[in-house]
Amino acid sequence: MAAAMSMVTSSSFTFPSQGLRLPTRSHPCMKPQRRIMRKDASNVITATYELKPPPYPLNALEPHMSRETLEYHWGKHHRAYVENLNKQVGGTDLEGLSLEDVIIVSYNRGDILPAFNSAAQAWNHDFFWESMRPGGGGKPSGDLLDLIERDFGSFERFTEEFKSAAATQFGSGWAWLAYKANRLGLENAVNPWSSENDKKLVIVKSPNAVNPLVWDYFPLLTIDVWEHAYYLDFQNRRAEYISMFMEKLVSWEAVNDRLEKAKAQAAEREMEEERRKKEEEEWKPTNGDDDDEGLEMYVDSGDDSEAE
Amino acid sequence: MAVRSLATRKTLTLGLNSTRLTQSRALQTFSLPDLPYDYGALEPAISGEIMQLHHQKHHQTYITNYNKALEQLHEAIQKGDSSTVVKLQSAIKFNGGGHINHSIFWNNLSPIREGGGEPPKGSLGWAIDTNFGSLETLIQKISAEGAAVQGSGWVWLGLDKELKKLVVETTANQDPLVTKGAHVVPLLGIDVWEHAYYLQYKNARPDYLKNIWKVINWNYASGVYEKESA
Numbered sequence: 001m002a003a004a005m006s007m008v009t010s011s012s013f014t015f016p017s018q019g020l021r022l023p024t025r026s027h028p029c030m031k032p033q034r035r036i037m038r039k040d041a042s043n044v045i046t047a048t049y050e051l052k053p054p055p056y057p058l059n060a061l062e063p064h065m066s067r068e069t070l071e072y073h074w075g076k077h078h079r080a081y082v083e084n085l086n087k088q089v090g091g092t093d094l095e096g097l098s099l100e101d102v103i104i105v106s107y108n109r110g111d112i113l114p115a116f117n118s119a120a121q122a123w124n125h126d127f128f129w130e131s132m133r134p135g136g137g138g139k140p141s142g143d144l145l146d147l148i149e150r151d152f153g154s155f156e157r158f159t160e161e162f163k164s165a166a167a168t169q170f171g172s173g174w175a176w177l178a179y180k181a182n183r184l185g186l187e188n189a190v191n192p193w194s195s196e197n198d199k200k201l202v203i204v205k206s207p208n209a210v211n212p213l214v215w216d217y218f219p220l221l222t223i224d225v226w227e228h229a230y231y232l233d234f235q236n237r238r239a240e241y242i243s244m245f246m247e248k249l250v251s252w253e254a255v256n257d258r259l260e261k262a263k264a265q266a267a268e269r270e271m272e273e274e275r276r277k278k279e280e281e282e283w284k285p286t287n288g289d290d291d292d293e294g295l296e297m298y299v300d301s302g303d304d305s306e307a308e
Numbered sequence: 309m310a311v312r313s314l315a316t317r318k319t320l321t322l323g324l325n326s327t328r329l330t331q332s333r334a335l336q337t338f339s340l341p342d343l344p345y346d347y348g349a350l351e352p353a354i355s356g357e358i359m360q361l362h363h364q365k366h367h368q369t370y371i372t373n374y375n376k377a378l379e380q381l382h383e384a385i386q387k388g389d390s391s392t393v394v395k396l397q398s399a400i401k402f403n404g405g406g407h408i409n410h411s412i413f414w415n416n417l418s419p420i421r422e423g424g425g426e427p428p429k430g431s432l433g434w435a436i437d438t439n440f441g442s443l444e445t446l447i448q449k450i451s452a453e454g455a456a457v458q459g460s461g462w463v464w465l466g467l468d469k470e471l472k473k474l475v476v477e478t479t480a481n482q483d484p485l486v487t488k489g490a491h492v493v494p495l496l497g498i499d500v501w502e503h504a505y506y507l508q509y510k511n512a513r514p515d516y517l518k519n520i521w522k523v524i525n526w527n528y529a530s531g532v533y534e535k536e537s538a
Contacts, residue, residue, distance in 0.1 A: 232510075
């Protein structure tokens, strides 16, 4: 009996080992990977992720965000995340993955692996620099403004809610505007906005390194509320920093670009869903069909089909 | 400060008769404790600018918000509003924890000329050697764990009263040490929120942790240890 249990037909399914569908979304600020081989006396180091500078000089956001802040925030904090990430990823399974894939995999359904903090923070800071621009602030327009008014009532209400999220994220973290058009059944995390309502703008806040990629949302805008982001310029006055960010720094152009990509991705996914549904329809077994090679079957020893 | 709280208690007893006392207890509110030293007295380990902001702004804000949350909790309890009672728990943990932790922290520090940095003697010194091998080893361990805290939090030397041993623990955000074990008593806590060191040390948290030992008040920790292990 025991021996028979191990008889398995050779044409069996291989299920993906983790059941995670890795998103391969191309993000506007993702650099293509570059492999740099460096040899030192003891071993070969492969650095795959690079520190990208902000899209403006370090003093360009003055007087609102000082050059000194950028020098430390980008030059020390962000740089350290990238360097640590390379050290943590080198020689592991994660090597060679895109940054977003490292984030999703190392999030590990909330039971985070060591590389997560470095990977997510590297990504978050890239995204943060690109969320600002010299002479920023003001109001969005076009589709983006329409959506904001649809989902928050008015631009003013949106601003209040975003500022409140940023002010009430206790400890270190981030506040986000994101586009939610995702599959409700998340394999990797609990969806914080699990209503049926999809294709809408949402505001979320997250602790430490967590970002909305882990919930499969499409981030549109972020503000860093770790103390290092504002302490040199504002000390404990986080609310002032947040207001300054909204009034003087937000790059609505960047947010707009991202929204377009988010909508395109949502449309693509819808089409994929349709295609997949159609395929499943075609797969449904019709009665009396012998052709079920795709199914895995355990053959019972009592069954005399293969015994002799 | 002492006079003010006395006055509050007096007015309460005058205003309430015994039946009302059992129905509604007065709410004790909290106020910012004075530092036992000047803001600049811990220099150069911790700058006067940081000490002043840390005490007058950060700690005060925790107290203000803690009092507010307690008032709302008091009301909600009296009304039997369970939903609000539960909803307030995180605000109480953040702000109450912030008040608890910082109150301990000010006592954990002391100017060099008042004994800051002097190694612990007596029973705590002996316990440290027994539990960790040496004071240097303990210091390395606390510094390493403090540096490794992701985001905001604290690193602690605690006494586990049940297991009767010293432990090194970290807590996130303003979680007090008791969240790591009902029987764990804080002897020494070091704030590793960025506000505790940023203006002076910027991103170099390990440097802050290296220097703070020069002003750590082991006398206070010893006192707590002796009392709690009696």
